[in-house]
Amino acid sequence: MRKDFLWGGAVAAHQVEGAYQAGGKGLSIADVMTAGSREKAREITDGIVEGKYYPNHEGIRFYEHYKEDIALFAEMGFRCLRTSIAWSRIFPNGDEETPNEEGLHFYDELFDELLAHGIEPVVTLCHFEIPYHLVKKYGGFRSRKMITFFVRFAETVMRRYRNKVKYWMTFNEINNQILLSNDIYAFTNSGILFEEGEDRLKTVYQAAHYEFVASAMTVKLGHEINPDFMIGCMMATTPVYPMTCNPKDIMLALQEDRKNLYFSDVHVRGYYPSYIRKDWESRGYQFDITQDDLKIMREGCVDYIGVSYYLSSVISADASVEKLGNNYATSLDAVENPYLEMTPWDWAIDPKGLRYVLNQYYDRYQVPLFVVENGFGYDDELEEGQIHDQNRIKYLGDHIREMVEAVDKDGVDLLGYTVWGCIDPVSFTTGEMRKRYGFIYVDKDDDGNGTYQRKRKDSFAWYKDVIEKNGKI
Numbered sequence: 040m041r042k043d044f045l046w047g048g049a050v051a052a053h054q055v056e057g058a059y060q061a062g063g064k065g066l067s068i069a070d071v072m073t074a075g076s077r078e079k080a081r082e083i084t085d086g087i088v089e090g091k092y093y094p095n096h097e098g099i100r101f102y103e104h105y106k107e108d109i110a111l112f113a114e115m116g117f118r119c120l121r122t123s124i125a126w127s128r129i130f131p132n133g134d135e136e137t138p139n140e141e142g143l144h145f146y147d148e149l150f151d152e153l154l155a156h157g158i159e160p161v162v163t164l165c166h167f168e169i170p171y172h173l174v175k176k177y178g179g180f181r182s183r184k185m186i187t188f189f190v191r192f193a194e195t196v197m198r199r200y201r202n203k204v205k206y207w208m209t210f211n212e213i214n215n216q217i218l219l220s221n222d223i224y225a226f227t228n229s230g231i232l233f234e235e236g237e238d239r240l241k242t243v244y245q246a247a248h249y250e251f252v253a254s255a256m257t258v259k260l261g262h263e264i265n266p267d268f269m270i271g272c273m274m275a276t277t278p279v280y281p282m283t284c285n286p287k288d289i290m291l292a293l294q295e296d297r298k299n300l301y302f303s304d305v306h307v308r309g310y311y312p313s314y315i316r317k318d319w320e321s322r323g324y325q326f327d328i329t330q331d332d333l334k335i336m337r338e339g340c341v342d343y344i345g346v347s348y349y350l351s352s353v354i355s356a357d358a359s360v361e362k363l364g365n366n367y368a369t370s371l372d373a374v375e376n377p378y379l380e381m382t383p384w385d386w387a388i389d390p391k392g393l394r395y396v397l398n399q400y401y402d403r404y405q406v407p408l409f410v411v412e413n414g415f416g417y418d419d420e421l422e423e424g425q426i427h428d429q430n431r432i433k434y435l436g437d438h439i440r441e442m443v444e445a446v447d448k449d450g451v452d453l454l455g456y457t458v459w460g461c462i463d464p465v466s467f468t469t470g471e472m473r474k475r476y477g478f479i480y481v482d483k484d485d486d487g488n489g490t491y492q493r494k495r496k497d498s499f500a501w502y503k504d505v506i507e508k509n510g511k512i
């Protein structure tokens with residue numbers, strides 16, 4: 040493991056900051072999503088509806104508590120913190136010509152605080168935080184105009200923080216939107232609300248194209264602003280295993296993988312792979328893709344790939360095998376893996392899958408990788424004021440060991456590792472608080488009650504030790 044390996048934690052603005060209207064912030068898509076649960080999907084409402092509960096409005100009040108929180112991160116020895124810039128703090132509606140100074144000022148203070156503690160900020164530009172106005176007026180990334188709005192936002196913040204932030208990522212988990220059966224993914228990735236009977240796949244391919252162009256323009260511009268910038272894409276990685284050695288399963292797994300990999304293929308190589316063009320052809324799809332788009336995509340290839348990794352999935356071509364139904368980040372053909380245990384939220388726990396996926400991506404692209412999310416969501420119990428989160432320690436330890444093997448034994452070039460939700464955030468998929476990830480507990484419940492006080496869990500000291508030992512645990 041390299042000596043300057045970026046150990047740290049990750050959050051996203053909308054899941055922690057709260058203060059959804061402070062300092063001139065406009066509404067974002069996260070502000071119109073109600074709280075759900077394991078059983079009940081989050082609702083996307085038409086604006087804010089009175090009487091409904093929106094957990095992101097308050098988040099965990101990081102906007103007010105960030106100094107205290109950063110001191111705790113520093114105590115653990117964090118070398119970096121991944122967070123996002125809430126687009127609607129900077130451009131409240133998204134289509135303004137000039138930015139909101141108060142919003143910019145907040146991130147100046149936040150980054151200064153991190154740097155004062157020797158913590159490198161790692162910034163996602165768009166982590167499910169599109170200004171809501173852009174959804175209402177333009178239909179989100181259905182519109183080509185979104186490229187201009189996004190690039191204006193990206194350029195504004197990259198110029199402003201050019202001496203404070205080196206590591207950037209464009210669109211968080213851009214490939215999530217290929218999961219068409221759950222409405223929240225296209226909404227949070229692209230600001231798209233599907234219409235009755237629409238060809239969802241076609242819509243998503245077009246939206247993703249505009250995002251590829253916006254991302255490539257951002258990479259190119261970013262390198263002009265500061266040649267030292269490292270600008271990456273961000274992929275949700277879920278290895279797809281074939282259920283058996285039946286060639287039908289093998290082929291299906293390959294095809295299933297490509298549904299996600301085409302996103303990183305385009306980001307890293309700068310052009311559409313032949314298999315996706317053939318797929319479009321066979322479906323009779325035609326898109327708004329110009330020659331200028333194709334040129335800019337080649338000029339704006341990413342410097343690295345940020346990956347999130349939580350679980351793996353299994354696929355079967357056999358119609359008689361029972362399907363799991365729509366699970367997180369898996370297809371409708373996914374089946375249970377008899378070798379793995381599940382988290383209470385039905386995510387298959389697979390540490391070796393992390394080593395596998397890091398090798399898969401590194402073999403394919405030969406560009407540096409950065410594990411920017413990995414973590415264990417669990418309903419932690421308070422026992423006499425203490426949280427003995429041994430299961431989290433086990434989950435993370437097992438994953439870290441596999442990650443170290445990928446680097447030390449397999450030769451994967453890895454920039455860093457940030458544990459998702461290093462301080463309990465609001466869950467993205469369910470909006471719950473009880474799906475906790477942190478080394479730091481936050482006293483807030485699913486209905487928004489609590490003191491918002493912070494408390495170290497057992498994993499806090501454990502992770503400090505992991506960092507001190509540079510992962511040799």
Ligand code: BGP
Nearest residue numbers: 051212416465466467468469474
């Ligand atoms: C990823 C998102 C994060 C995060 C994480 C855990 O998909 O990038 O924002 O929340 O998953 O998901 P959840 O919060 O639903 O457990």
